[in-house]
Amino acid sequence: MPRSSFVLMLLGMLACAPAYAGEPRLFLSWHAPYGRPGASDRLWMDCQRMNKLDTLFMSFDPGVTTSGFTSFLATIRINALDGDTLSSLWDSPSATGLPVWMKVEWQPDSTSGCGTPFHSSGMGGASLFHARDGGRVLRIVYAVAYQDSVDVEAGQRYGLARILIRRPGVGPGCHQPVCIRWTEAVLSHIAGVSLSVTPKGMAVSLNATSGAGCAEAVATPPAKSDSLPPAPGR
Secondary structure (H helix, E strand, O other): OOHHHHHHHHHHHHOOOOEOOOOOEEEEEEOOOOOOOOOEOEEOOOOOOOOOEEEEEEEEEOOOOEEEEOEEEEEEEEEEOOOOOOOHHHOOOOOOOOOOOEEEEOOOOOOOOOEOOOOOOOEEEEEEEEOOOOOEEEEEEEEOOHHHOEEEOOOOOEEEEEEEEEOOOOOOOOOOOEEEEEEEEEEEEEOOEEEEEOOOOOEEEEOOOOOOOOOOOOOOOOOOOOOOOOOOOO
């Protein structure tokens, strides 16, 4: 089956996932997985350092101990903090692709100190779409075959994906303050079902002084900080 057909089929299956009270928790952070040394809710991008690669880590706690975790679908919303539309920097060459300076990887980073729920290679895809509010919607999907699934444990954090950003160089929109929010995820199978999860306040900022809530962020370079927004549900 072609990769594009597989991704579309998986998106269709996950779209009808029910909500669940097991309270999985989602985490988003720059530089390192949430809760690890060096993790931060903010990043100031020095566009002149084009050889610099920044990483946004997506991780989760399943909330329950279960077997057969096979896939996830994540929705991330990206909006300008000045109330304007995002610059053309966030446009992709194709209608369903990613900007040339952005890449998504699912294989674990051995240096991150965060476990992975995927112990074998699967199939995945990522697409960035224009939103009606002038922002962008990033959808990421990944799955492994059921026979390749592994057990996940409540209270443990697992890495789902990494968004890699190669600094694009000085140009329009490079220093635009941006809020990046993880607004929804579907996790399959947690306790034998597909769970629809809506995190509370899980956001990071780009080129702004605050990641928590993003609304009060100011477009000035922040001091070095490892501060993080409150974990969802706390």
